[in-house]
Amino acid sequence: MKNRITCHECKNEKCFVKQGCFGEWLNKISTNKFQHWYKKGDYIFREGEPIYGINFIQQGGVKVVTTSLHGREQIVRLAKEGEILGHRGLGRTAYYFNAVALMDSLLCFVENELFYEACMNCPKFAFNLIFFYASELRRAELRVKYQAQMNIREKVAMAFIYSYEAFGMNPETKMLNISLSRQDIADIAGTTAEQITRQLNDFENEKLIARNKRDIIFLNIKGLEDIVGDYKIE
Amino acid sequence: MKNRITCHECKNEKCFVKQGCFGEWLNKISTNKFQHWYKKGDYIFREGEPIYGINFIQQGGVKVVTTSLHGREQIVRLAKEGEILGHRGLGRTAYYFNAVALMDSLLCFVENELFYEACMNCPKFAFNLIFFYASELRRAELRVKYQAQMNIREKVAMAFIYSYEAFGMNPETKMLNISLSRQDIADIAGTTAEQITRQLNDFENEKLIARNKRDIIFLNIKGLEDIVGDYKIE
DNA sequence: GAAAAAACCTGCGAAAATGCAGGTTTGATT
DNA sequence: AATCAAACCTGCATTTTCGCAGGTTTTTTC
Numbered sequence: 127m128k129n130r131i132t133c134h135e136c137k138n139e140k141c142f143v144k145q146g147c148f149g150e151w152l153n154k155i156s157t158n159k160f161q162h163w164y165k166k167g168d169y170i171f172r173e174g175e176p177i178y179g180i181n182f183i184q185q186g187g188v189k190v191v192t193t194s195l196h197g198r199e200q201i202v203r204l205a206k207e208g209e210i211l212g213h214r215g216l217g218r219t220a221y222y223f224n225a226v227a228l229m230d231s232l233l234c235f236v237e238n239e240l241f242y243e244a245c246m247n248c249p250k251f252a253f254n255l256i257f258f259y260a261s262e263l264r265r266a267e268l269r270v271k272y273q274a275q276m277n278i279r280e281k282v283a284m285a286f287i288y289s290y291e292a293f294g295m296n297p298e299t300k301m302l303n304i305s306l307s308r309q310d311i312a313d314i315a316g317t318t319a320e321q322i323t324r325q326l327n328d329f330e331n332e333k334l335i336a337r338n339k340r341d342i343i344f345l346n347i348k349g350l351e352d353i354v355g356d357y358k359i360e
Numbered sequence: 361m362k363n364r365i366t367c368h369e370c371k372n373e374k375c376f377v378k379q380g381c382f383g384e385w386l387n388k389i390s391t392n393k394f395q396h397w398y399k400k401g402d403y404i405f406r407e408g409e410p411i412y413g414i415n416f417i418q419q420g421g422v423k424v425v426t427t428s429l430h431g432r433e434q435i436v437r438l439a440k441e442g443e444i445l446g447h448r449g450l451g452r453t454a455y456y457f458n459a460v461a462l463m464d465s466l467l468c469f470v471e472n473e474l475f476y477e478a479c480m481n482c483p484k485f486a487f488n489l490i491f492f493y494a495s496e497l498r499r500a501e502l503r504v505k506y507q508a509q510m511n512i513r514e515k516v517a518m519a520f521i522y523s524y525e526a527f528g529m530n531p532e533t534k535m536l537n538i539s540l541s542r543q544d545i546a547d548i549a550g551t552t553a554e555q556i557t558r559q560l561n562d563f564e565n566e567k568l569i570a571r572n573k574r575d576i577i578f579l580n581i582k583g584l585e586d587i588v589g590d591y592k593i594e
Numbered sequence: 595g596a597a598a599a600a601a602c603c604t605g606c607g608a609a610a611a612t613g614c615a616g617g618t619t620t621g622a623t624t
Numbered sequence: 625a626a627t628c629a630a631a632c633c634t635g636c637a638t639t640t641t642c643g644c645a646g647g648t649t650t651t652t653t654c
Contacts, residue, residue, distance in 0.1 A: 192505045195590055200505040214498045217491035222498050222592075245487070249480055256479070256486070257451035259493035264448045264456050266500035271426045271434040273507035274550030278641070308602065316508030318642065323603055339650070340601080356429055358456075512611070542632065552612065557633055573620070574631080595654105602649070612639070619632070624625100 131184060131232075132156045138208035141182055142258070143236075143244075146251030151244050160235040170225040170233065171212065177221055179237040181211040186231020187293060187304050190223050191313065201313040202266075204228075204292035210258070228304055268358060273316050276357070282325040283353040285315035286335065286342070295344050302342045365418060365466075366390045372442035375416055376492070377470075377478075380485030385478050394469040404459040404467065405446065411455055413471040415445040420465020421527060421538050424457050425547065435547040436500075438462075438526035444492070462538055502592060507550050510591070516559040517587040519549035520569070520576070529578050536576045 133143055133156035143155055161184065164170055170181065173193050183205060190203040190211070202223055205211055211233070215221050236244075245252045272284060289311070293303040308319040315322065329335040334350055336343040344350075367377055367390035377389055395418065398404055404415065407427050417439055424437040424445070436457055439445055445467070449455050470478075479486045506518060523545070527537040542553040549556065563569040568584055570577040578584075 192502075195509060198509050200508050202501045202504060214494055214501070216494040218494070223501070245490070246483055252486055252490070253479070256490060256493065259490065259497060260448055260450040260452070263493060263497050263500060266497060266504060267436045267448070267457070268426075269504045270436060270500060270507055270550075273504055274434050275429060275432050316504075319602080320604085320643075321641075327603090553632080554613075554634085555611075561633090598651100598653075600649105600651070603647085605646100606644095607642105608644100609642070610640080612637105614637090615635095617633085619630105621628105621630080623628080 140208045142210055146254045147248045151248050162233055164227040164231045166229050168227045171221045172224050173221055175221050177215040179235050180241050182234040183207050183209050184232040184234050187228040188225050189228055190225050199313045278317055278321050280354050281315040283350045285311050287350055300344050374442045376444055380488045381482045385482050396467055398461040398465045400463050402461045405455045406458050407455055409455050411449040413469050414475050416468040417441050417443050418466040418468050421462040422459050423462050424459050433547045512551055512555050514588050515549040517584045519545050521584055534578050
Protein backbone atom coordinates (compact mmCIF):
# COMPACT_ATOMS: atom_id res chain seq x y z
CA MET A 127 0.00 0.00 0.00
CA LYS A 128 2.97 2.27 0.28
CA ASN A 129 4.31 4.12 -2.76
CA ARG A 130 0.68 4.53 -3.72
CA ILE A 131 0.10 5.56 -7.32
CA THR A 132 -3.28 7.09 -8.10
CA CYS A 133 -5.03 6.34 -11.36
CA HIS A 134 -4.55 9.98 -12.31
CA GLU A 135 -0.79 9.79 -11.89
CA CYS A 136 -0.54 6.38 -13.55
CA LYS A 137 1.29 6.32 -16.86
CA ASN A 138 -0.34 3.15 -18.23
CA GLU A 139 -2.63 4.89 -20.68
CA LYS A 140 -3.80 1.55 -22.07
CA CYS A 141 -5.07 0.34 -18.70
CA PHE A 142 -8.74 -0.64 -18.90
CA VAL A 143 -9.57 1.63 -16.03
CA LYS A 144 -8.07 4.72 -17.66
CA GLN A 145 -9.58 3.78 -21.00
CA GLY A 146 -13.11 3.14 -19.82
CA CYS A 147 -13.81 4.92 -16.53
CA PHE A 148 -14.12 8.66 -16.14
CA GLY A 149 -14.94 11.31 -13.56
CA GLU A 150 -16.63 9.94 -10.48
CA TRP A 151 -15.87 6.29 -11.33
CA LEU A 152 -12.21 6.84 -12.01
CA ASN A 153 -11.99 8.58 -8.64
CA LYS A 154 -13.81 5.74 -6.90
CA ILE A 155 -11.49 3.13 -8.31
CA SER A 156 -8.43 5.26 -7.69
CA THR A 157 -9.22 5.80 -4.02
CA ASN A 158 -10.55 2.31 -3.28
CA LYS A 159 -8.03 0.16 -5.10
CA PHE A 160 -5.34 -1.74 -3.21
CA GLN A 161 -1.75 -1.89 -4.32
CA HIS A 162 0.75 -4.61 -3.55
CA TRP A 163 4.30 -5.45 -4.54
CA TYR A 164 5.14 -9.01 -5.50
CA LYS A 165 8.72 -10.27 -5.67
CA LYS A 166 9.99 -12.32 -8.59
CA GLY A 167 8.68 -15.85 -8.15
CA ASP A 168 5.83 -14.86 -5.80
CA TYR A 169 2.41 -16.35 -6.46
CA ILE A 170 -0.19 -13.62 -7.06
CA PHE A 171 -2.96 -16.19 -6.87
CA ARG A 172 -3.25 -19.96 -6.98
CA GLU A 173 -5.73 -22.34 -8.47
CA GLY A 174 -8.61 -22.96 -6.08
CA GLU A 175 -8.21 -19.76 -4.07
CA PRO A 176 -11.31 -17.58 -3.68
CA ILE A 177 -11.67 -14.61 -5.99
CA TYR A 178 -12.28 -11.33 -4.20
CA GLY A 179 -11.58 -9.02 -7.09
CA ILE A 180 -9.52 -8.35 -10.15
CA ASN A 181 -5.92 -7.23 -10.71
CA PHE A 182 -4.31 -4.69 -13.02
CA ILE A 183 -0.55 -4.76 -13.54
CA GLN A 184 0.92 -1.35 -12.77
CA GLN A 185 4.54 -2.43 -13.26
CA GLY A 186 6.23 -5.73 -13.96
CA GLY A 187 5.45 -9.01 -15.68
CA VAL A 188 3.43 -12.09 -14.83
CA LYS A 189 2.94 -15.61 -16.14
CA VAL A 190 -0.39 -17.40 -15.88
CA VAL A 191 0.28 -21.10 -15.60
CA THR A 192 -1.66 -24.34 -15.18
CA THR A 193 -0.91 -26.62 -12.27
CA SER A 194 1.78 -29.16 -12.96
CA LEU A 195 0.86 -32.60 -14.30
CA HIS A 196 3.26 -35.45 -15.06
CA GLY A 197 5.92 -32.88 -14.22
CA ARG A 198 4.79 -30.48 -16.91
CA GLU A 199 3.16 -27.09 -16.69
CA GLN A 200 1.67 -24.95 -19.41
CA ILE A 201 2.08 -21.20 -19.57
CA VAL A 202 -1.28 -19.91 -20.67
CA ARG A 203 -0.44 -16.24 -20.89
CA LEU A 204 2.29 -13.68 -20.37
CA ALA A 205 1.13 -10.26 -19.18
CA LYS A 206 2.89 -6.99 -18.51
CA GLU A 207 2.17 -3.49 -17.19
CA GLY A 208 -1.17 -2.02 -18.16
CA GLU A 209 -2.81 -5.43 -18.55
CA ILE A 210 -5.62 -7.04 -16.62
CA LEU A 211 -5.08 -10.19 -14.58
CA GLY A 212 -7.61 -12.65 -13.19
CA HIS A 213 -10.37 -11.96 -15.70
CA ARG A 214 -10.86 -15.66 -16.42
CA GLY A 215 -12.45 -16.02 -13.02
CA LEU A 216 -15.24 -13.53 -13.61
CA GLY A 217 -18.55 -14.93 -12.43
CA ARG A 218 -16.66 -17.65 -10.57
CA THR A 219 -15.70 -18.00 -6.96
CA ALA A 220 -12.29 -19.68 -7.30
CA TYR A 221 -9.29 -19.25 -9.58
CA TYR A 222 -8.60 -21.82 -12.27
CA PHE A 223 -4.96 -21.04 -12.91
CA ASN A 224 -1.90 -19.80 -11.06
CA ALA A 225 -0.31 -16.39 -11.57
CA VAL A 226 3.38 -15.96 -10.78
CA ALA A 227 5.46 -12.78 -10.94
CA LEU A 228 8.29 -13.07 -13.49
CA MET A 229 9.94 -9.95 -12.05
CA ASP A 230 9.21 -7.64 -9.14
CA SER A 231 5.71 -6.34 -9.93
CA LEU A 232 3.25 -3.81 -8.58
CA LEU A 233 -0.41 -4.78 -8.91
CA CYS A 234 -3.57 -2.74 -8.45
CA PHE A 235 -6.44 -4.72 -6.99
CA VAL A 236 -10.13 -3.79 -7.34
CA GLU A 237 -12.74 -5.64 -5.31
CA ASN A 238 -15.56 -7.50 -7.03
CA GLU A 239 -18.41 -5.16 -6.06
CA LEU A 240 -16.64 -2.02 -7.19
CA PHE A 241 -15.61 -3.74 -10.40
CA TYR A 242 -19.15 -4.89 -11.12
CA GLU A 243 -20.57 -1.45 -10.40
CA ALA A 244 -18.01 0.11 -12.72
CA CYS A 245 -19.07 -2.35 -15.43
CA MET A 246 -22.69 -1.38 -14.95
CA ASN A 247 -22.08 2.35 -14.86
CA CYS A 248 -19.32 2.78 -17.40
CA PRO A 249 -20.60 1.27 -20.65
CA LYS A 250 -17.27 1.89 -22.33
CA PHE A 251 -15.53 -0.07 -19.60
CA ALA A 252 -17.84 -3.05 -20.07
CA PHE A 253 -17.58 -2.81 -23.82
CA ASN A 254 -13.82 -2.68 -23.87
CA LEU A 255 -13.86 -5.68 -21.62
CA ILE A 256 -16.06 -7.63 -24.02
CA PHE A 257 -13.81 -6.75 -26.93
CA PHE A 258 -10.80 -7.78 -24.92
CA TYR A 259 -12.36 -11.14 -24.11
CA ALA A 260 -13.24 -11.72 -27.74
CA SER A 261 -9.65 -11.01 -28.71
CA GLU A 262 -8.21 -13.24 -25.98
CA LEU A 263 -10.57 -16.04 -26.93
CA ARG A 264 -9.52 -15.86 -30.55
CA ARG A 265 -5.87 -15.97 -29.60
CA ALA A 266 -6.37 -18.86 -27.21
CA GLU A 267 -8.18 -20.87 -29.86
CA LEU A 268 -5.41 -20.19 -32.33
CA ARG A 269 -3.00 -21.53 -29.77
CA VAL A 270 -5.04 -24.72 -29.55
CA LYS A 271 -4.39 -25.15 -33.25
CA TYR A 272 -0.70 -24.36 -32.87
CA GLN A 273 -0.26 -26.93 -30.15
CA ALA A 274 -2.13 -29.51 -32.19
CA GLN A 275 -0.38 -28.97 -35.52
CA MET A 276 3.01 -27.34 -35.15
CA ASN A 277 6.23 -29.33 -34.93
CA ILE A 278 8.82 -28.56 -32.28
CA ARG A 279 10.78 -26.15 -34.42
CA GLU A 280 7.67 -24.11 -35.13
CA LYS A 281 6.48 -24.25 -31.53
CA VAL A 282 9.79 -22.95 -30.22
CA ALA A 283 9.94 -20.19 -32.82
CA MET A 284 6.42 -19.22 -31.82
CA ALA A 285 7.34 -19.21 -28.14
CA PHE A 286 10.08 -16.69 -28.85
CA ILE A 287 7.80 -14.55 -30.98
CA TYR A 288 5.19 -14.64 -28.25
CA SER A 289 7.71 -13.67 -25.58
CA TYR A 290 8.97 -10.88 -27.78
CA GLU A 291 5.47 -9.55 -28.39
CA ALA A 292 4.58 -9.78 -24.73
CA PHE A 293 7.66 -8.07 -23.30
CA GLY A 294 9.64 -6.56 -26.15
CA MET A 295 13.40 -6.25 -26.33
CA ASN A 296 16.00 -3.74 -25.29
CA PRO A 297 16.52 -1.66 -28.47
CA GLU A 298 20.29 -1.48 -27.96
CA THR A 299 21.27 -4.92 -26.75
CA LYS A 300 18.35 -6.60 -28.54
CA MET A 301 17.89 -8.74 -25.46
CA LEU A 302 14.46 -9.98 -24.45
CA ASN A 303 13.11 -7.67 -21.76
CA ILE A 304 12.56 -10.50 -19.33
CA SER A 305 14.45 -13.42 -17.95
CA LEU A 306 12.86 -16.73 -18.89
CA SER A 307 14.37 -20.08 -17.99
CA ARG A 308 14.58 -22.89 -20.55
CA GLN A 309 11.77 -24.52 -18.63
CA ASP A 310 9.64 -21.36 -18.88
CA ILE A 311 10.14 -21.29 -22.63
CA ALA A 312 9.34 -24.99 -22.79
CA ASP A 313 6.14 -24.35 -20.85
CA ILE A 314 5.13 -21.72 -23.39
CA ALA A 315 6.07 -23.86 -26.39
CA GLY A 316 4.48 -27.00 -25.00
CA THR A 317 7.58 -29.18 -24.99
CA THR A 318 10.57 -29.99 -22.79
CA ALA A 319 13.54 -27.91 -21.72
CA GLU A 320 15.91 -30.21 -23.64
CA GLN A 321 14.14 -29.44 -26.88
CA ILE A 322 14.48 -25.73 -26.25
CA THR A 323 18.23 -26.11 -25.93
CA ARG A 324 18.43 -28.12 -29.14
CA GLN A 325 16.35 -25.60 -31.06
CA LEU A 326 18.41 -22.75 -29.66
CA ASN A 327 21.45 -24.42 -31.20
CA ASP A 328 19.72 -24.56 -34.55
CA PHE A 329 18.49 -20.96 -34.36
CA GLU A 330 21.95 -19.82 -33.33
CA ASN A 331 23.52 -21.61 -36.29
CA GLU A 332 20.97 -19.94 -38.54
CA LYS A 333 21.82 -16.52 -37.05
CA LEU A 334 18.26 -15.97 -35.91
CA ILE A 335 19.12 -15.73 -32.24
CA ALA A 336 22.27 -15.37 -30.16
CA ARG A 337 22.92 -16.25 -26.55
CA ASN A 338 24.70 -14.28 -23.87
CA LYS A 339 24.89 -16.41 -20.77
CA ARG A 340 21.23 -17.19 -20.27
CA ASP A 341 19.85 -14.22 -22.09
CA ILE A 342 18.26 -14.41 -25.51
CA ILE A 343 19.35 -11.93 -28.19
CA PHE A 344 17.10 -11.45 -31.19
CA LEU A 345 19.12 -11.18 -34.38
CA ASN A 346 16.37 -11.76 -36.92
CA ILE A 347 12.76 -11.70 -35.79
CA LYS A 348 11.51 -11.77 -39.36
CA GLY A 349 13.36 -15.06 -39.76
CA LEU A 350 11.52 -16.51 -36.78
CA GLU A 351 8.23 -15.32 -38.17
CA ASP A 352 9.02 -17.00 -41.46
CA ILE A 353 9.36 -20.34 -39.66
CA VAL A 354 5.76 -20.12 -38.53
CA GLY A 355 4.76 -18.18 -41.62
CA ASP A 356 2.04 -20.58 -42.72
CA TYR A 357 0.21 -20.03 -39.48
CA LYS A 358 -1.83 -16.96 -38.75
CA ILE A 359 -0.13 -14.60 -36.33
CA GLU A 360 -2.14 -11.73 -35.00
CA MET B 361 -37.22 -16.41 -43.32
CA LYS B 362 -40.19 -18.77 -43.60
CA ASN B 363 -41.21 -20.91 -40.62
CA ARG B 364 -40.42 -17.85 -38.53
CA ILE B 365 -40.10 -18.56 -34.82
CA THR B 366 -40.47 -15.56 -32.53
CA CYS B 367 -38.35 -15.26 -29.41
CA HIS B 368 -41.54 -15.65 -27.36
CA GLU B 369 -42.39 -18.97 -28.96
CA CYS B 370 -38.78 -20.21 -28.87
CA LYS B 371 -38.14 -23.15 -26.56
CA ASN B 372 -34.42 -22.50 -26.05
CA GLU B 373 -34.72 -21.11 -22.56
CA LYS B 374 -30.94 -20.94 -22.21
CA CYS B 375 -30.56 -18.63 -25.20
CA PHE B 376 -28.72 -15.44 -24.27
CA VAL B 377 -31.52 -13.34 -25.67
CA LYS B 378 -34.20 -14.99 -23.56
CA GLN B 379 -31.96 -14.95 -20.51
CA GLY B 380 -30.91 -11.33 -20.70
CA CYS B 381 -33.41 -9.27 -22.69
CA PHE B 382 -36.88 -8.42 -21.53
CA GLY B 383 -39.92 -6.40 -22.55
CA GLU B 384 -39.24 -3.84 -25.22
CA TRP B 385 -35.78 -5.26 -26.10
CA LEU B 386 -36.94 -8.84 -26.42
CA ASN B 387 -39.62 -7.58 -28.79
CA LYS B 388 -37.13 -5.57 -30.80
CA ILE B 389 -34.83 -8.53 -31.28
CA SER B 390 -37.69 -10.87 -31.97
CA THR B 391 -39.12 -8.71 -34.72
CA ASN B 392 -35.84 -7.60 -36.27
CA LYS B 393 -33.87 -10.84 -36.27
CA PHE B 394 -33.36 -12.81 -39.45
CA GLN B 395 -33.71 -16.56 -39.68
CA HIS B 396 -32.03 -18.86 -42.13
CA TRP B 397 -31.82 -22.61 -42.68
CA TYR B 398 -28.44 -24.15 -43.43
CA LYS B 399 -28.09 -27.65 -44.86
CA LYS B 400 -25.58 -30.14 -43.46
CA GLY B 401 -22.17 -29.16 -44.78
CA ASP B 402 -23.11 -25.54 -45.56
CA TYR B 403 -20.75 -22.80 -44.48
CA ILE B 404 -22.45 -20.32 -42.15
CA PHE B 405 -19.48 -17.99 -42.40
CA ARG B 406 -15.91 -18.19 -43.61
CA GLU B 407 -12.65 -16.72 -42.45
CA GLY B 408 -12.16 -13.25 -43.86
CA GLU B 409 -15.82 -12.49 -44.55
CA PRO B 410 -17.20 -9.27 -43.10
CA ILE B 411 -19.16 -9.48 -39.86
CA TYR B 412 -22.58 -7.86 -40.02
CA GLY B 413 -23.98 -9.33 -36.84
CA ILE B 414 -24.13 -12.31 -34.55
CA ASN B 415 -25.86 -15.72 -34.77
CA PHE B 416 -27.86 -17.77 -32.31
CA ILE B 417 -28.51 -21.44 -33.05
CA GLN B 418 -32.25 -22.11 -32.90
CA GLN B 419 -31.96 -25.75 -34.00
CA GLY B 420 -29.11 -27.95 -35.15
CA GLY B 421 -25.38 -28.24 -34.64
CA VAL B 422 -22.33 -26.41 -35.89
CA LYS B 423 -18.57 -26.84 -35.91
CA VAL B 424 -16.20 -23.87 -35.76
CA VAL B 425 -13.05 -24.79 -37.59
CA THR B 426 -9.74 -23.22 -38.56
CA THR B 427 -8.71 -23.08 -42.17
CA SER B 428 -6.79 -26.09 -43.35
CA LEU B 429 -3.01 -26.13 -43.18
CA HIS B 430 -0.71 -28.94 -44.34
CA GLY B 431 -3.95 -30.81 -44.92
CA ARG B 432 -5.06 -30.48 -41.32
CA GLU B 433 -7.87 -28.51 -39.75
CA GLN B 434 -8.64 -27.92 -36.10
CA ILE B 435 -12.15 -27.93 -34.71
CA VAL B 436 -12.19 -25.11 -32.23
CA ARG B 437 -15.70 -25.56 -30.93
CA LEU B 438 -18.89 -27.60 -31.27
CA ALA B 439 -22.12 -25.71 -30.69
CA LYS B 440 -25.77 -26.72 -30.60
CA GLU B 441 -29.21 -25.17 -30.24
CA GLY B 442 -29.47 -22.29 -27.79
CA GLU B 443 -25.84 -21.30 -28.22
CA ILE B 444 -24.27 -18.17 -29.63
CA LEU B 445 -22.12 -18.26 -32.76
CA GLY B 446 -19.70 -15.68 -34.08
CA HIS B 447 -18.91 -13.97 -30.78
CA ARG B 448 -15.16 -14.24 -31.38
CA GLY B 449 -15.53 -11.53 -33.99
CA LEU B 450 -16.94 -8.89 -31.70
CA GLY B 451 -15.27 -5.58 -32.23
CA ARG B 452 -13.77 -6.91 -35.45
CA THR B 453 -14.77 -6.50 -39.02
CA ALA B 454 -13.92 -9.94 -40.41
CA TYR B 455 -14.34 -13.51 -39.21
CA TYR B 456 -11.29 -15.43 -38.02
CA PHE B 457 -12.70 -18.95 -38.30
CA ASN B 458 -15.12 -20.95 -40.41
CA ALA B 459 -18.47 -22.22 -39.18
CA VAL B 460 -19.99 -25.27 -40.86
CA ALA B 461 -23.37 -26.90 -40.18
CA LEU B 462 -22.98 -30.48 -38.94
CA MET B 463 -26.69 -31.12 -39.53
CA ASP B 464 -29.55 -29.10 -40.98
CA SER B 465 -29.67 -26.03 -38.74
CA LEU B 466 -31.84 -22.97 -38.22
CA LEU B 467 -29.96 -19.83 -37.17
CA CYS B 468 -31.24 -16.52 -35.81
CA PHE B 469 -29.18 -13.54 -36.93
CA VAL B 470 -29.07 -10.18 -35.13
CA GLU B 471 -27.35 -7.23 -36.76
CA ASN B 472 -24.45 -5.47 -35.09
CA GLU B 473 -26.23 -2.23 -34.18
CA LEU B 474 -29.19 -3.93 -32.57
CA PHE B 475 -26.87 -6.27 -30.74
CA TYR B 476 -24.75 -3.40 -29.42
CA GLU B 477 -27.83 -1.46 -28.34
CA ALA B 478 -29.14 -4.49 -26.52
CA CYS B 479 -25.78 -4.81 -24.74
CA MET B 480 -25.98 -1.18 -23.67
CA ASN B 481 -29.60 -1.30 -22.56
CA CYS B 482 -29.86 -4.77 -21.03
CA PRO B 483 -27.14 -4.97 -18.37
CA LYS B 484 -27.99 -8.58 -17.69
CA PHE B 485 -27.43 -9.37 -21.34
CA ALA B 486 -23.99 -7.76 -21.32
CA PHE B 487 -23.13 -9.36 -18.04
CA ASN B 488 -24.11 -12.84 -19.10
CA LEU B 489 -22.04 -12.30 -22.18
CA ILE B 490 -18.98 -11.36 -20.14
CA PHE B 491 -19.42 -14.43 -17.95
CA PHE B 492 -19.80 -16.58 -21.03
CA TYR B 493 -16.60 -15.21 -22.51
CA ALA B 494 -14.74 -15.82 -19.27
CA SER B 495 -15.93 -19.41 -19.28
CA GLU B 496 -15.07 -19.97 -22.95
CA LEU B 497 -11.64 -18.45 -22.43
CA ARG B 498 -10.95 -20.75 -19.53
CA ARG B 499 -11.99 -23.79 -21.53
CA ALA B 500 -9.94 -22.75 -24.54
CA GLU B 501 -6.86 -22.28 -22.40
CA LEU B 502 -7.35 -25.68 -20.83
CA ARG B 503 -7.49 -27.11 -24.34
CA VAL B 504 -4.15 -25.49 -25.09
CA LYS B 505 -2.77 -27.50 -22.20
CA TYR B 506 -4.49 -30.68 -23.38
CA GLN B 507 -3.05 -30.36 -26.87
CA ALA B 508 0.39 -29.70 -25.45
CA GLN B 509 0.50 -32.48 -22.89
CA MET B 510 -1.93 -35.30 -23.63
CA ASN B 511 -0.92 -38.40 -25.54
CA ILE B 512 -3.05 -39.71 -28.38
CA ARG B 513 -5.08 -42.05 -26.22
CA GLU B 514 -6.01 -39.22 -23.89
CA LYS B 515 -6.71 -36.79 -26.72
CA VAL B 516 -9.09 -39.21 -28.42
CA ALA B 517 -10.87 -40.01 -25.16
CA MET B 518 -11.22 -36.28 -24.59
CA ALA B 519 -12.59 -35.77 -28.10
CA PHE B 520 -15.36 -38.29 -27.39
CA ILE B 521 -16.13 -36.74 -24.03
CA TYR B 522 -16.27 -33.32 -25.64
CA SER B 523 -18.59 -34.55 -28.41
CA TYR B 524 -20.78 -36.22 -25.84
CA GLU B 525 -20.99 -33.08 -23.73
CA ALA B 526 -21.70 -30.92 -26.76
CA PHE B 527 -24.44 -33.02 -28.31
CA GLY B 528 -25.41 -35.76 -25.86
CA MET B 529 -26.53 -39.27 -26.75
CA ASN B 530 -29.78 -41.00 -27.55
CA PRO B 531 -30.83 -42.42 -24.17
CA GLU B 532 -32.07 -45.69 -25.69
CA THR B 533 -29.47 -46.53 -28.32
CA LYS B 534 -26.67 -44.67 -26.48
CA MET B 535 -25.57 -43.37 -29.84
CA LEU B 536 -23.91 -39.96 -30.12
CA ASN B 537 -26.55 -37.44 -31.22
CA ILE B 538 -24.54 -36.35 -34.21
CA SER B 539 -22.72 -37.90 -37.09
CA LEU B 540 -19.00 -37.15 -37.01
CA SER B 541 -16.53 -38.57 -39.51
CA ARG B 542 -13.21 -40.02 -38.37
CA GLN B 543 -11.64 -36.89 -39.78
CA ASP B 544 -13.98 -34.68 -37.73
CA ILE B 545 -13.00 -36.54 -34.57
CA ALA B 546 -9.34 -36.26 -35.55
CA ASP B 547 -9.81 -32.52 -36.02
CA ILE B 548 -11.21 -32.25 -32.51
CA ALA B 549 -8.54 -34.46 -30.96
CA GLY B 550 -5.71 -32.82 -32.84
CA THR B 551 -4.42 -35.91 -34.63
CA THR B 552 -5.02 -37.96 -37.78
CA ALA B 553 -7.96 -40.07 -38.87
CA GLU B 554 -5.81 -43.21 -38.74
CA GLN B 555 -5.12 -42.69 -35.07
CA ILE B 556 -8.82 -42.37 -34.39
CA THR B 557 -9.44 -45.75 -35.96
CA ARG B 558 -6.66 -47.33 -33.94
CA GLN B 559 -7.91 -45.86 -30.68
CA LEU B 560 -11.46 -46.92 -31.50
CA ASN B 561 -10.17 -50.48 -31.69
CA ASP B 562 -8.60 -50.16 -28.27
CA PHE B 563 -11.68 -48.55 -26.74
CA GLU B 564 -13.87 -51.25 -28.28
CA ASN B 565 -11.68 -53.99 -26.82
CA GLU B 566 -11.93 -52.29 -23.45
CA LYS B 567 -15.73 -52.14 -23.75
CA LEU B 568 -15.75 -48.36 -23.44
CA ILE B 569 -17.31 -47.78 -26.84
CA ALA B 570 -19.03 -49.88 -29.50
CA ARG B 571 -19.47 -49.25 -33.20
CA ASN B 572 -22.52 -49.71 -35.36
CA LYS B 573 -21.54 -48.96 -38.92
CA ARG B 574 -20.12 -45.47 -38.56
CA ASP B 575 -21.98 -44.55 -35.41
CA ILE B 576 -20.36 -44.37 -32.00
CA ILE B 577 -22.11 -46.07 -29.06
CA PHE B 578 -21.12 -45.04 -25.56
CA LEU B 579 -20.88 -48.07 -23.27
CA ASN B 580 -18.90 -46.54 -20.42
CA ILE B 581 -18.44 -42.80 -20.28
CA LYS B 582 -17.00 -42.98 -16.79
CA GLY B 583 -14.28 -45.19 -18.25
CA LEU B 584 -13.42 -42.54 -20.82
CA GLU B 585 -13.31 -39.89 -18.13
CA ASP B 586 -10.93 -42.06 -16.12
CA ILE B 587 -8.50 -42.05 -19.05
CA VAL B 588 -8.19 -38.27 -18.84
CA GLY B 589 -8.77 -38.32 -15.09
CA ASP B 590 -5.60 -36.46 -14.18
CA TYR B 591 -6.69 -33.52 -16.26
CA LYS B 592 -9.27 -31.04 -15.14
CA ILE B 593 -12.58 -31.47 -16.92
CA GLU B 594 -15.10 -28.77 -16.47
C1' DG C 595 36.06 -15.64 -3.59
C1' DA C 596 35.13 -20.49 -2.55
C1' DA C 597 31.62 -23.82 -2.19
C1' DA C 598 27.16 -25.33 -3.20
C1' DA C 599 23.09 -25.32 -5.81
C1' DA C 600 20.65 -24.56 -9.75
C1' DA C 601 20.28 -24.31 -14.50
C1' DC C 602 21.90 -25.71 -18.81
C1' DC C 603 23.88 -28.69 -22.59
C1' DT C 604 24.34 -33.00 -25.30
C1' DG C 605 24.54 -37.82 -26.90
C1' DC C 606 21.92 -41.74 -27.33
C1' DG C 607 18.43 -45.32 -27.02
C1' DA C 608 13.44 -45.82 -26.43
C1' DA C 609 8.86 -44.62 -27.30
C1' DA C 610 5.32 -42.38 -29.69
C1' DA C 611 3.17 -40.66 -33.58
C1' DT C 612 2.85 -40.21 -38.47
C1' DG C 613 2.01 -41.24 -43.34
C1' DC C 614 1.54 -44.30 -47.02
C1' DA C 615 -0.51 -47.97 -49.56
C1' DG C 616 -3.65 -51.32 -50.43
C1' DG C 617 -7.72 -53.62 -49.11
C1' DT C 618 -12.60 -53.38 -47.14
C1' DT C 619 -16.97 -51.50 -45.88
C1' DT C 620 -20.60 -48.21 -46.31
C1' DG C 621 -23.73 -45.00 -48.44
C1' DA C 622 -25.53 -42.71 -52.55
C1' DT C 623 -27.08 -42.90 -57.23
C1' DT C 624 -29.40 -44.73 -60.97
C1' DA D 625 -29.96 -54.53 -57.35
C1' DA D 626 -25.68 -53.02 -59.52
C1' DT D 627 -22.24 -49.52 -59.69
C1' DC D 628 -19.40 -46.02 -57.99
C1' DA D 629 -17.33 -42.90 -54.79
C1' DA D 630 -16.31 -41.90 -50.33
C1' DA D 631 -15.09 -43.21 -45.96
C1' DC D 632 -12.85 -46.46 -43.19
C1' DC D 633 -9.43 -49.99 -41.56
C1' DT D 634 -4.71 -51.91 -40.92
C1' DG D 635 0.20 -53.26 -41.32
C1' DC D 636 4.59 -51.40 -41.66
C1' DA D 637 8.54 -48.36 -42.30
C1' DT D 638 9.92 -43.77 -41.20
C1' DT D 639 10.19 -39.76 -38.66
C1' DT D 640 9.71 -37.17 -34.70
C1' DT D 641 9.85 -36.46 -30.00
C1' DC D 642 11.04 -37.76 -25.46
C1' DG D 643 13.69 -38.66 -21.31
C1' DC D 644 17.61 -40.13 -18.98
C1' DA D 645 22.33 -39.59 -17.52
C1' DG D 646 26.46 -37.42 -17.03
C1' DG D 647 29.11 -33.45 -17.73
C1' DT D 648 29.43 -28.22 -17.94
C1' DT D 649 28.32 -23.52 -16.97
C1' DT D 650 26.12 -20.02 -14.34
C1' DT D 651 24.21 -18.14 -10.22
C1' DT D 652 23.61 -17.90 -5.36
C1' DT D 653 25.09 -18.19 -0.66
C1' DC D 654 28.09 -17.70 2.99
